[in-house]
Amino acid sequence: MEGKKIKVNVLGEQLIDTLVKYSQKITSEELTREFETKLENIQKGKTQKENIIEEYKTEISSILDDIEENKLKIGQELYKAYRESMIVGECKCGKNLILISSRQGNPFVGCSGYPECKNTYSLPRGATILKTKCEECGLPMISFGKPRQRACLDPKCGKEDQEPSNEVVGECPECGSELIKRSGRFGEFIGCKGFPKCRYTRSIEENV
Ligand SMILES: [Zn+2]
Numbered sequence: 207m208e209g210k211k212i213k214v215n216v217l218g219e220q221l222i223d224t225l226v227k228y229s230q231k232i233t234s235e236e237l238t239r240e241f242e243t244k245l246e247n248i249q250k251g252k253t254q255k256e257n258i259i260e261e262y263k264t265e266i267s268s269i270l271d272d273i274e275e276n277k278l279k280i281g282q283e284l285y286k287a288y289r290e291s292m293i294v295g296e297c298k299c300g301k302n303l304i305l306i307s308s309r310q311g312n313p314f315v316g317c318s319g320y321p322e323c324k325n326t327y328s329l330p331r332g333a334t335i336l337k338t339k340c341e342e343c344g345l346p347m348i349s350f351g352k353p354r355q356r357a358c359l360d361p362k363c364g365k366e367d368q369e370p371s372n373e374v375v376g377e378c379p380e381c382g383s384e385l386i387k388r389s390g391r392f393g394e395f396i397g398c399k400g401f402p403k404c405r406y407t408r409s410i411e412e413n414v
């Protein structure tokens with residue numbers, strides 16, 4: 207243990223703070239020091255591990271009692287801390303957008319103002335939420351897919367006045383047909399006119 211700093215992330219710190227708030231015993235210096243001495247004694251072979259575990263059963267169960275008593279509040283605070291650690295941007299309503307992982311299905315982005323604000327945005331598979339904000343609406347941009355595409359978190363953003371251009375941008379290196387700009391569900395990419403026979407695609411950013 208000596209010399210080793212334990213790295214605690216923000217969430218971990220929150221966890222400790224919250225637990226300490228509800229059970230002073232957890233970090234009581236006395237207890238910690240006492241426990242350290244006992245551990246040393248075990249290492250030196252002076253004490254049997256079993257004895258100590260027995261001795262601390264009461265201490266630990268009293269800590270657990272504190273936690274049990276306050277579990278609702280602890281849960282709420284941790285949940286709040288957890289949500290805060292998941293903030294990805296600002297919702298159109300001014301509250302925070304948070305990344306929500308659901309047990310079943312893909313993670314999605316929702317508003318911290320829920321249930322008043324019901325804005326949610328589904329994420330394409332393997333999407334990363336970028337720090338960049340959309341110039342149109344201020345929502346975060348996402349990056350996803352293969353080839354990697356970039357688009358606004360809101361799949362409807364800017365879609366109303368944007369017709370698929372079908373602009374020819376070059377020649378397919380695989381079959382020689384025309385390459386055109388295509389609009390996918392989440393943004394534009396470059397694809398081969400020979401699709402579906404030729405499945406060549408590339409992202410718009412790669413200016414090859
Ligand atoms: Zn909102």
Ligand SMILES: [Zn+2]
Pocket residue numbers: 340341342343344345358359360363364
């Ligand atoms: Zn946008």
Ligand SMILES: [Zn+2]
Pocket residue numbers: 378379380381382383398399400404405406
């Ligand atoms: Zn092709």
